[in-house]
Amino acid sequence: MRVAVKDIFTIPNILSYIRIVLIPLFAYFYITAVEPRDYYIAALIILFSGLTDLLDGFIARKFNQITELGKIIDPIADKLTQMAIIVCLLFQYEYVWILIVLFVVKELFMGINGLVLLRRGKRLDGSMWFGKVSTAVFYVATFLLIAFPEMNSSTAAVLMTVTGAFLALSFVLYIPVFWRMHRNA
DSSP, X not given: OOOOHHHHTOHHHHHHXXXXXXXXXXXXXXXXXXSHHHHHHHHHHHHHHHHHHHHHHHHHHHTTOOOHHHHHHHHHHHHHHHHHHHHHHTTTOTTHHHHHHHHHHHXXXXXXXXXXXXXXXXXXXXXXXXHHHHHHHHHHHHHHHHHOTXXXXXXXXXXXXXXXXXHHHHHHHHHHHHHHHHHHO
16 A cells, blocks of 8 residues: 555544554553543543544544555554553453453454455455444443543443443454455455
């Protein structure tokens, strides 16, 4: 894949780079947090990251700035951010490891299938609606877990269960999509 210099510096791609740069900043604020204000800052970093994610997609479509590099860097920024969030949440919530397992299994499935199909000249062009819903639920639930670490354990468990259910649902709904793509490749 050849990347033109002008494609490297489109506004949507710059927003994706910003999201990647925000990951260690978020991790630092969350892991070193001692008082509620520190957690709020970490949550605001994630909120800003999520807003830049929405904005980069909107700008790319609205102003015809969709690039091959953007199709790669945007999902990488998404997955790195999501993984950083759930790994950091392990410091606060005991059962987040279940979300990590679900996340890794889903992403490995999608990544491996995506690579196999790419070698056959096929590619999943963007996420499906259920992937977007799963991501939205993930960000809302984890934002709340980050911002309010003193919430009671049953509320935290409900948020993690809902997030896990949507991750699992998204994974299950992607299986037939990839199955059809393999049959048609």
